Amino acid sequence: MNLIKGRLFHILVPVVSVLLGLLIGGIIMLVSNYNPISAYAALIDGIFGNGYNLGETIRAASPLILSGLAVAFAFRTGLFNIGVEGQLLVGWLASVYVGIHFDLPKVIHLPFAILAGAAAGALWGVIPGFLKAKFKVHEVITTIMMNYIALYTTNGIIRAYMLAPGERTKDIKESASLASPWLQQLTEFSRLHYGIVVAILAAVIMWFILWKTTTGYELRAVGFNQHASQYAGINVSKNIVLAMAISGAFAGAAGTMEGLGTYQYMTINNAFTGVGFDGIAVSLLGANGSVGIIIAALLFGGLKIGSLTMQSAAGVPTELVGIVIALIIFFVASSYLIRWLTNRFTKGGKI
Amino acid sequence: MDFFQILALIVPAAIVSAAPLILTALGGVLSERSGVVNIGLEGLMMFGAFIGAVFTHYGEQWGLGGGSPWMSFVVAIVAGALFAVPHAVASISLKADQVVSGVALNFLAAGLSIFLTKKLFGAGQTPDIQERIGKGDVPVLSKIPVIGDLFFSNAYSTSFVAVFLAFVVWYIIYKTPFGLRLRSVGEHPMAADTMGINVIKTRYISVIMGGAFAGLGGAIYVASIAGNFTGSTISGQGFMALAAMIFGKWHPLGAMGAALFFGLAQSLSITGEQIPLLKDIPDVYLLILPYVLTILALAGFVGRADAPKASGQPYEKGKR
């Protein structure tokens, strides 16, 4: 009985949060003289309205799934990885490098490029992990620093060694590309690519590692209680480093979505992509679970793509969607409020 | 350039870019010392920057002249305080995950400030402000040899405000009854509760004060450096302030020192290109210098920093 109630509640919170977020977003639109009905109609149209939009929604969701997984994996192991953004950038660069500089059959080249991205992200995650394990340096601060280092370093490397006209690298070889003319055709030339398959696979992998393997057992134990883990003979330092490596690998894989999928090259980035930070929101809304993250990423991807249509068709600034996302996060985080609300409705006198 | 010339270039620039960081980091110290983690500093700073730009502009329109930025600081303090309220409500009363609530605040600030800018000005950025905080020589002090040139010449009044406020916060936290309570609430809220201290209220006050400081930090950034507000005016400074707070071990003066260190590292990285010896080093090394130095400092001599014990945990009466 309680279990069912618990399950239901876990689903209820995000749903109610999304609805509340949209509701308040609507009120904000009303107050500022936009028509919320036509705005939301345009938003929905912008997400599902045609093949193109649907394709773009899924495309936008692919890296979000992975960055969400990266954040969630770290969360599950007691770490807060704000460095997804930087890990994503190095992953992007590594995958593009492999995509450009190797000549291999697709069955080898593409996985190789993806793994290179994941490995680079892992490496970038290992540094804060190592510093935490060895010197007890707060991972929040090091991951923030590593973001900036990644941003400037990747730019520097592109500029020094990989520059092509247009402030970017050359295009990757077709054999390393996730792009699919078939998927593009299907979705009226959206940039939909096979990255979504990679992302979903990664979600399965995360679930499997965390919950089905001894490694996951160790990682979670260390995340909850380092003393008890040590007592139980688990190598705490190794697991902190490993947790950051795996988290970073997911983030790096998110970078390959951009490098091998959406863009097929890497640009010199003037600022962060934001995908890494969005991952925090995605992982939260998805309750740090694989399925939840996929759904949350699709939602956020959809909101972002749909907001473009909302802008063009209803004239509402795209920032409104940012506000709605912020509200949703607030509500999910404050699930206490929703718990309280539902209790008021369901409580029949006694407990 | 001789060594002193280089110093004379680097030090004032460091102090200039440090002021907004100092203030925002102080905001973080206040909030986190009371046990509420504040990843939302970036958002608070952004909102403060937005308010600063808008009200300096309005101040100019209302004929306040040179007083405009100062008026905007007052508004930004209030606005920052108000903007911290959602974070306070979520993380204190609604027992939300504080990190997440802070992240939400960042998203909210980014969305809301640009949304409002578009609403107010029909443009994605505010008009340029004309009345900026000026630089000047501090009378008397600037005449002191060496030190005068480094610290008191060509300096912003806001930098002194920031340094002064760091000492004020230090005094509040370490010398007043309120500070004692604030710290106790961040270390062991239940102990504080049994001593008759209102944990919830103390945390609210601290988080809201923290918001005020971060808001001021943002406004000062606009009035002394940026000159207007756009979506990218505050891009990462709040996170740097957070880093400064941790680097400074949650101590007001430590945070100030860390912010100055960041400023120094950054201005060294900029001025470095003009120093003959460093000139030939590729850009990128100088660009990442501040961040690498910070990491090295943390791993090396600063060592582990312990957060206030109860930070991150919502307080529930009677929970063990």
Add this chain to the structure above:
Amino acid sequence: ACGKDDGGGSNADGKKDAFKVAMVTDTGGVDDKSFNQSAWEGLQKFGKDNNMKKGTDFKYLQSTAASDYAPNINSLVRDNYKLVYGIGFLMQQDIQKVAKQQPKAQLALVDSVVPEKNVASITFKEHEGSFLVGLIAGMQTKTNKVGFVGGVDSELIKKFENGFKAGVKTANPKAEIFVQYAGDFNKAEKGQAIANTFYGKGADIIYHAAGGTGKGVFTEAKNRSKNGKKVWVIGVDRDQHEEGMPEDVTLTSMVKRVDKAVEEVSKQTMDGKFPGGKTVEFGLDQDGVGIAPHKENVSKDALAKVDEYKKKIQDGDITVPKTDKEYKTFEANMKK
């Protein structure tokens, strides 16, 4: 905007053949006080002149991230806009892709080149304009030291730098030129720190091609001027006279008339002369680049010099360098 082939979602009255034109901004937005804004101004003027309706017949879409470019361009093409501009070289790849996928679409790209039959590429000779402001800087520096602050080290910004340097050296061979790139278009405090260094080292004029980072240059100049050490900034892209007020630190600005270019190409396209597959280059000739109308801070001598060299460039007597290599040659030739 629903459905695949009704073709006129937002143009419900079905004037299928009406000429509609739109643009996609980069992340700066139409009020970036730079080329996005200029482009939009051009489009608005074109719209007004032709009695078109804003929001339907002509409009813009703003991108909040680089990944928005493609969907924005695409959605405009789907909405049957006869001409769609991508503003900024960052959109090159996306324009190219859409051009290939939608051969019937007519696209235009500002600041870069896409060799497709259905794309008109619009570029500017920024180096020529920069050369002119360089002349002014060379003439008016009292310290014989001037500075250049770039946003991000790139091919495009190099055109500004090298043109400027050539101008300075031409007017004042003794002048020393400090150059630094901030690595960022949005870090005002970096611009300020660099300006602080330059002015601190004795420069009295700084030319910036650094977007938001350039705001910091203005801040620093204003501060110094307020304290009685008058220094100058040369603005970029648009007339940045306002930015320098009230201390009046804007010496002049190198304007890049994206508005004119947009207006011009729109006109041609409406008249059925879409310059697809061509690169339309706007230079001094077409008044595509030049110095700003606010000239009160520029000395008579300098203005005369500007006119003199403008003619020389137009006549092909001198070629302004674009790249570091060209500049080296230019400098070497000067010494001879």
Add this chain to the structure above:
Amino acid sequence: MEYVIEMRNIRKEFPGIVANDNVTLQVKKGEIHALLGENGAGKSTLMNVLFGLYQPEQGEIYVKGKPISITDPNIANRLGIGMVHQHFMLVENFTVTENIILGKEITTGGRVDLKKAAKEVKALSDRYGLSVDPNAKIENISVGMQQRVEILKTLYRGAEILIFDEPTAVLTPQEIHELMEIMKKLVAEGKSIILITHKLKEIMEACDRCTVIRRGRGIGTVDVAETNPDKLAAMMVGREVNFKVDKTDASPKQTVLKIENLVVEDARKVPVVDGLNLEIKAGEILGIAGVDGNGQTELLEAITGLRKVVRGTVELNGKNITNHKPRKVTEAGVGHIPQDRHKHGLVLDFSIGTNMVLQTYYQQPFSKHKILKFPAIFEKANQLIKEFDVRTPSEHTLARALSGGNQQKAIIAREVDRSPDFLIAAQPTRGLDVGAIEFIHSKLIEERDKGKAVLLLSFELDEVMNVSDRIAVIYEGKIVAIVDPEETTEQELGLLMAGGKKQKAGDRSESH
């Protein structure tokens, strides 16, 4: 008759549980009133209600005859009620003075006047003979000292009625003795005390009357002078309790653990285990007696690989395990019931089931090729839960939600089940009620009888004397004496623990 405190028919519910059901408590002025009950009986809850931390669903509270609703600790403070909590309420990185004045600061010109406050604290401490250093930081003082700070806190606020929630659970015998003296002094000054404890001896020794709670219900109040421990225990548990540990004589066999010249340093690089020698044989329980802080914790950590050995050797069954990693030590056949069950014993956010395989999850049948086999894990968990009578709704319940006693049973189940040759039991019954203690003692003896070597560390002399076959006294990092529990007395042990010389012959370990 007027009571200083009268709680009538108190009812307090938590989601899914009634912690107090119609409980009545009447405290007379100037008495020490004991509150007795099993783990989870609702004692702390009742006191938290009195102190204003919880609001009761039903019932009235009278203070000095006046009905009063205590909605806030502030009100309790004002009424002269002070509480020394079961888990200390001290800010670790504050000084003693700061902790005491918190919330009622002494200021001069808006600024906390620590000098003046320290003087007051000193005066107060001297008055009650507490000898507390006002300027010491809490994290640097002993548990006993911390407790005195807690007492000072209440006195500083002018408390007339003091509540002590299990104050002796964490104290050494010396400290307990001192605490009893302090309490008597307080009562002599006209204050009233409510004392919660599981130790019947303490009740018999110090208290005037005793109220018993069982499963949230008040059972009754008795005069201590007219009762005895057996009666009290029966009231509390609802059945007869056997205090004397049933055990046959040990039949020690080969040496299992052998420690030679062990030196271990603490975090400050001070050698806290300093040339220690010890042997434990199969089939015996060796108890370690000593005052806290004489190297016990570090000794255990060194044996189990949690702390580095600087010098000396540890041998298990003749094999050197010095400085081996914890996992290797465990695999070599060491079981460890840790001192701090929350810190080391359990991952509180794991289910009780998964906690049962904390050291074995990587072995068959619980996993294969690094893949966890949950059916096997939960089958094992269920078996242990039944076998050791761990009271939990299910094996999926989070360990956090179990009461201390049941958490402890779970840990013991896990350690005993692995059937290690050498079992360390560090304070295995701390804070537990007599029923649970009885169970745990019988388990330890069962292991011994199976031929295992057991090392028992306890600060309760009773426990050490009742359960051990041999007692090793530790003092300043060395074993200073080994005595036979049958032949020694508490007095003798106390003396040895304080560094006194052993009188009798047969002292082997001192010759080193």
